[in-house]
Amino acid sequence: MSQFKIAIIAGSLRKDSYNVRLGQAISSMLPEGFEAKLIEIGDLPLYNQDEDYTPAASVARLREEIKGVDAVIFATPEYNRSIPGVLKNALDHASRPWGESVWQGKPAGVIGVAGGAIGTAMAQQHLRNILAALNMPTMGHPEAFLQYSDDLFDDQGGIGAKSRDFVQGWVDSFAKWVKTHVK
Numbered sequence: 001m002s003q004f005k006i007a008i009i010a011g012s013l014r015k016d017s018y019n020v021r022l023g024q025a026i027s028s029m030l031p032e033g034f035e036a037k038l039i040e041i042g043d044l045p046l047y048n049q050d051e052d053y054t055p056a057a058s059v060a061r062l063r064e065e066i067k068g069v070d071a072v073i074f075a076t077p078e079y080n081r082s083i084p085g086v087l088k089n090a091l092d093h094a095s096r097p098w099g100e101s102v103w104q105g106k107p108a109g110v111i112g113v114a115g116g117a118i119g120t121a122m123a124q125q126h127l128r129n130i131l132a133a134l135n136m137p138t139m140g141h142p143e144a145f146l147q148y149s150d151d152l153f154d155d156q157g158g159i160g161a162k163s164r165d166f167v168q169g170w171v172d173s174f175a176k177w178v179k180t181h182v183k
Contacts, residue, residue, distance in 0.1 A: 095134055
């Protein structure tokens with residue numbers, strides 16, 4: 001039985017998303033006692049405050065899934081030097097109505113992969129600002145700005161040999177972060 005339940009949210013809807021693949025690979029790298037689930041965010045309507053108390057079924061599902069986990073990993077691409085709109089939309093939905101945020105106090109980890117040389121550094125910084133406003137203690141180190149290359153993933157969907165130790169170190173640090181912050 002898992003002691004810690006982790007949500008993994010990929011900020012990309014693309015069919016062959018590097019960040020969905022990263023989330024899937026990370027879920028298999030978590031230590032014993034951790035269980036991860038990728039959370040769907042592509043079916044959420046655009047956030048509208050008028051619907052805070054009558055949310056769509058997909059919003060209610062997202063809120064319940066986040067309530068049921070101990071911590072969250074965000075695997076985000078970078079769009080125009082920030083986070084994708086779909087990720088911001090999910091963050092907004094689950095933080096409302098005011099005073100009923102399901103993110104409150106859940107430890108977070110931020111990681112991402114993109115094609116550019118700086119990976120997802122700017123998106124991660126913007127996301128960290130949002131997570132601070134949501135009162136999510138977010139792991140600061142190690143940072144992981146991954147640049148996509150053909151060998152980032154292996155043939156089985158795991159992290160390739162050149163990056164495996166680095167990503168495993170990030171995963172292990174995240175597991176320690178969670179143990180420190182989940183009571």
